[in-house]
Amino acid sequence: MATVQADDKGLELLKQLAQSPEGESILGCMQCGMCGGSCPLGYAMRFTPRNIILQARSGRLQSVLESPSIWVCVGCYNCSYRCPRGIELTDLLWPAIRDRAMQEGYQPPAELQKALQNTYMYGNALGKSPKKRTEWAKDLDVPIRDLSQNPEPVEVLWLVGDYPAYYPRNQVVTRDFARILTALGVRWGIIGNKEKTIGDCERLSGEEGLFESLIEYNIQTLRSYEYEKLIVTDPHSLNSLQNIYPKYGGRFPVEHYATFLADRLEELKGLLVRPLEAVVTYHDNCCLSRRCGCYEAPRDLLRAIPGVQLVEMRRNREHGLCCGGGAGGMWLDGHIVELGGHRLSDERIVEAAATGAKILAVSCPFELSRFEDAAKVKGLEDRIVVRDIIELLAESMDLREKTR
């Protein structure tokens, strides 16, 4: 049996984490194993959260830091949600372990490195030019206020997000949302090329320095405009803006688009003129649901669309299965398949199709490409399509791209 040199750094790390706000509970871990048992990828982890704490306590943190297992967490918050001791495993333990590993020179999987490097250089993980942030809005049929060009007070400052701004499949949704906001008579604006990622995935990837530099930039930027509400398309941004930025002094009136629209449901109903006649199932994205406790707003929006029959997947609401895209997971698919044999998005699309639904509705920008890809992988393309709730609303409001 291999001998492992005992180290003190595990205990030091735990003590350090215990000193952070809401961190003390980590000392109370009773080794029940609820975390690993709840984790949809726990089977692929050599070290589950429970085991990481055990190793750290017993002077064997090094073996954890060295393990590729630490790059399997996709930030679904199941472990945090179910931990009977209330330990913030997702927000506290995982990033700290990953940060420590990187500080000691252990390399994250290559694809994730690239995403982090891109974010450092360009403010988005896709490695796109910051100057092209508003290309999604080219020839859009509704007016746009780019506050970075012409500052003026608005009712809603919309943080578009990275995939919604750059990724062609998402740009369609982004254009739809611009039309919906306009149709609702909202005075809205964007900050154009001044926008950078909020950094939730970078934070949970353990890139503390990168996240801190994004926080500094974003707090300063978001303070320099006048608005009543900050609306995000990306629930990961909601997570960090609502739960983490305040710890750094950045308090913003932030909301995800689903709750923003659900608050205007009566007004919206009058605009939903075209029936959709479809069985729809909804995928709870982890940040909006388990992390931020919002389960009904997206469902209310879907139910409001005439003709939509909403059915539930076997695992839904707080038990919803993650798409595998958070905490850097968007750039860890290869690594996770190597260690775990499959992607959560592939598992989830099968579950969605099993409901008999013809449409899988989502409310997170990562999920369109993840689930559309999964549908192809699983040969379900003919049985189910993936649509953002925004797209379904826009279709019922007759606001979709006229050329489509």
Add this chain to the structure above:
Amino acid sequence: MNIIVVLRQVPDLIEQLELDADGKSLDWGAASYIINESDDHALEQALLLKEAGGGTVTVVGLDFGNIEGSLHTAAAKGADRLIRLAWGEDAPPRLSHAAALYAAAIKPQNPDLVLVGVQAHDEWEGVLAPWLAATLGLPYVGVIRGVWRTETPGKVRVHKEFPGAVMAEFTMKLPAVLGILGAEKPPRYVPVSRIRAAAKSAQIVDQNVGVQPPAVGAQIEQLYFPAKGEGATMLTGSAEEVAARIAELLAERGLLR
């Protein structure tokens, strides 16, 4: 082992390049800059050599583009010394001038090994690495895909790539200049917190080597974007039909027998 690495700044191609009003040069001021990719590999190779058997890594860069950021990143990765050469122009130096500037800074360091990226995407007069070797009067091998220490001091073992996926192994006497295509491993990821710390603590040594630009050299008559061609032909139909058509096209052009 005293290793010197040259780090160059090149225009970042994620942005559209722009031409100067005179149509003879890039609008260098409009470009944003990144570290030259093969120079990044040269740095990685230097750090791997140092880690394998000691020594110092000194990084030399011209004060151009975002060199400060690249030097800080190099320090965060493990470079020991950072030298920034004075450069007041909007455009990078001509090749021979660059070679003279780097050589003037490198020579007094008495290096065992000088590692330079084998190419940079803004080079139009040839490549820097062999020119620098000639200016320093040192032997040169380029298109290197890995450098290792040998049992015998004063030598290194290198892998050089040739066309047709042929790899050759050389043993080289030091001092020497190597044109690095790729390090033994991909350039390492260094956490941003380390770069931020290096930006606060790392010492950059500023030098002005005062080398005059060369009097002669090729002049660019015109610089322009490639003209738009006729466009591509899209093949439609079933996979079999498309494959058959491709085979036909290749045969027509004598590429298939």
